[in-house]
Amino acid sequence: MNIKNLSFLLAVITVLASCDINEGPRRGGPNNGNVEDEISALPMTQDYPADNPYSVEKTNLGKMLFWDPIMSGKKDIACVSCHHPDFGYADGIDLPLGVGGVGLGINRTGGTLVKRNAPTIINTGFNGIDNDGNYSHSDAPMFWDNRVKSLELQAIHPMLSKEEMRGELISETAIIDTLINRLNNIPQYKSLFTAAFGSEGITEDRIGKAIATFERTIMANNSRFDQYMRGDDNALSNQEIDGMNRFVAIGCADCHGGAMFSDYELHTIGVPNHNLVTDEGATGDFDFRTPTLRNLxxxxxxxxxxxxxxxxxxxxxYEDASQGRENRINNQLDARDLDNDIRNLNLRGNDHDEIIAFLRALSDDSFDKTVPESVPSKLPVGGNIQ
Ligand code: HEC
Ligand code: HEC
Structure with a gap:
């Protein structure tokens, strides 16, 4: 190689190197050419388990049970107190106030402190969906630590929980029988169960199935992102598309992937402790399940x-955590304890606006927000939330 060729080669290398330094990872480069492999639209319809098929009657019964405070020890709180349509079926506060509380959202006072934030139940019928769109109802992971599988089994847990619904007066072993006795004393419930299941009888299994069926109808699968992925190029703005590409390119989708934007795995990302609660997560490593990013x-x-x-x-x-700024992460962890996918995030200050714009395009306001006029117990609809 003569000296002229060599200097030409050096000039090319210098230009390439300076491009890299100035631009970081390139848009449209190998990382984000495959957005569609990493994130996807939700299915157009929900499917239902073979042993708990959909019916209008079961959905209506499930909705009554969801809104009726008769399902709590002191008859003062219902599922909807913490999973309310006004707050996207979450509750609008950091930590819920359970049994004994009055009011809704930031106006709720009193009540027993619950140590974790209430997640939304919108789209929980899709929990566990993988990148190919497959999901199993009986294996669907529930809670921030994935400790329960399936909506049917999950639905019973809040009734057992002293803080959430049971209270102190009735023991954990007695509460479900107590609730079933109460329901048996309300003729309207007896006929709602018969209509839903085709035979008489109120059981724990049927309570779980009815609530799960109602929850599967609380869907929001037509966000502007879903419309875009299904072929409507105009559904997202340029800023939102840039945000989507950045979201995938910098590594958010490594955990927040698939149609629900969750791998449903546990990760240590280093969120600081709440001043009232230290929560060590699923295995004591401050590890929590990746939440969905829909409807934020x-x-x-x-x-x-x-x-x-x-x-x-x-x-x-995330920017601070990925750059190892330990003063911003949980003070019981240091930067080396964080999941590698956090430490490898390539997030810059000027990415924030477009990523946030993209995240907002994952929200879909079309979920059911209807409030029942009354519940069969004749107690206040939703409990003491007025
Ligand atoms: C006092 C507030 C409160 C009440 C009442 C309540 N929940 Fe929850 N719910 C929570 C909290 C907090 C979590 C997360 C708990 C955890 O991860 O350990 C949760 C989690 C869930 C989940 C899991 C969602 C997911 O993606 O993992 C479902 C489903 C759910 N609740 C349904 C219900 C149903 C059904 C009822 C009524 C039978 C109910 N909740 C009553 C606070 C409440
Ligand atoms: C290592 C896996 C991982 C990566 C990478 C990751 N996240 Fe997360 N994300 C999680 C986990 C786990 C949580 C819940 C942590 C907790 O509550 O302590 C979470 C929570 C969130 C939440 C809160 C959602 C809610 O409903 O409370 C948002 C928003 C979010 N992530 C956005 C992002 C964005 C944007 C990126 C990329 C910059 C990203 N995440 C990268 C795992 C990850």
């Missing part, structure tokens, strides 16, 4: 303990 517009505050008020707060946290 309705479900602030964020994280397992509601530590972040806004999406901007969330992105500032």
């Amino acid at each position: 517009t309705f479900t602030a505050p964020y994280m397992h303990n509601g530590q972040f008020e806004s999406l901007e707060d969330v992105l500032e946290f």
Whole structure:
């Protein structure tokens, strides 16, 4: 190689190197050419388990049970107190106030403190969906630590929980029989169960199945992102598309992938402790299940303990955590304890706006928000939330 060719080669190398330094990862490069492999639209319809098929009657019964405070020890709180349509079926506060509380959202006072943030139940019928769109109802992971599988089994847990619905007067072993006796004493419930299941009888299994069927109807699968992925190129703005590409390119989708934007795995990302609660997560490593990123517009505050008020707060946290700023992460962890996918995030300050714009395009306001006029017990609809 003569000297002229060599200097030409050096010049080319210098130009390439300076491009890299100035631009970081390139848009349209190998990382984000495959957005469609990483994130996808939700199915157009929900399917139902073979042993718990859909029916209108079962959905209506499930909705009554969801809204009726008769299902709580002191008849004062219903599922909807913490999973309310006004807050995207979450509750609008960092940590819920359960048994004994009055009011809704930030206006709720009194009540037993619950140690984790209430997640939304919108789209929980799709929990566990993988990148190919497959999901199993009986294996669907539930809770921030995935400790329960299936909506049917999950539905019973809040009734057993002293803080959420049971209270102190009735023991954990007695509560379900107590609730079943109460329902048996209300003729309307007896006929609703018969209509839903085709034979007489109120059982724990049927309570779980009816609530799960109702929850599967609480869907929001037509966000502007879904429309875009199904072929409507105009459904997202240029800023939102840039945000989508950045979201995938910098590594958010490594955990928040698939149609629900969750791998349903546990990760240690280093969210600071709540000042009232230290929560060590699923295995003691401050590890929590990746939450869905759908419908965030309705479900602030964020994280397992509601530590972040806004999406901007969330992105500032990720930027600091990925750069190893230990003063911003949980003070019982250091930077090396964080999941590699956090440490490898390539998030910059000027990415925030477009990523937030994209995240907002994952919200879909079309879910069922109807409030029953009354519940069969004749107690206040939704419990003491007025
Ligand atoms: C006092 C507030 C409160 C009440 C009442 C309540 N929940 Fe929850 N719910 C929560 C909290 C907090 C979590 C997360 C708990 C955890 O991860 O350990 C949760 C989690 C869930 C989940 C899991 C969602 C997911 O994606 O993992 C479902 C489903 C759910 N609740 C349904 C219900 C149903 C059905 C009822 C009524 C039978 C109910 N909840 C009553 C606070 C409440
Ligand atoms: C290592 C896996 C991982 C990566 C990478 C990751 N997240 Fe998360 N994300 C999680 C987990 C786990 C949580 C819940 C942590 C907790 O509550 O303590 C979470 C929570 C969130 C929440 C709060 C959602 C809610 O409803 O409370 C948002 C928003 C979010 N992530 C956005 C992002 C964005 C944007 C990126 C990329 C900059 C990203 N995440 C990268 C795993 C990840």
